[in-house]
Amino acid sequence: MNIILLGPPGAGKGTQASRLENERGMVQLSTGDMLRAAVKAGTPVGLQAKAVMEAGELVSDAIVSALIGERLDQLGEAGAIFDGYPRTAAQAESLDQILAERGRSLDHVIELVVDEDALVERITGRFTCASCGQGYHDAFKLPAVADTCDACGGHEFKRRPDDNEETVRTRMAEYRAKTAPILPIYEARGLVKRVDGMADIAHVTDAIEAILDGRA
């Protein structure tokens, strides 16, 4: 089973990918992580990538393809969860080839769909206790006593600078721009399945499992 997992920041993609790793023995293949790992391990592709990066150049599609091939060869029977790849039609084509060369194929492209306004509310409402780190939310989880931490009685709270509306909307726009070139390709092949990323974590996992098991 090989899948592509798509979703904007805040949709819970990382959480779902690690659940699939724990429960199904699948392996998440994020190109950034793979690149760092290959460079560190000094694999043939890692050495090639290192030279390119040290020369201040961008790692080419050919190197990324080789990197994915190298990683897939280490997986044995484990299924792959592609994260952040492919981004272009050319990469989508390469991926088909890389998989086919290893007797694999792409089974599903699962997109965690979010409602942008609800996501803005979810993210911009978050704050934490400055002393103990207890998490709160303007709409969903205020302290029982105003301005007093339930856990430690502290009175100071903080918000992450990135948790603002403009950043959330910018990230959504970036996500749409990044997926726009590849979604139609996989739509045409009937591979795209959508899951409500705003549901609670367990429900999202159930929905993904249903797809993987052919129940949805």
Ligand SMILES: [Zn+2]
């Ligand atoms: Zn506290």
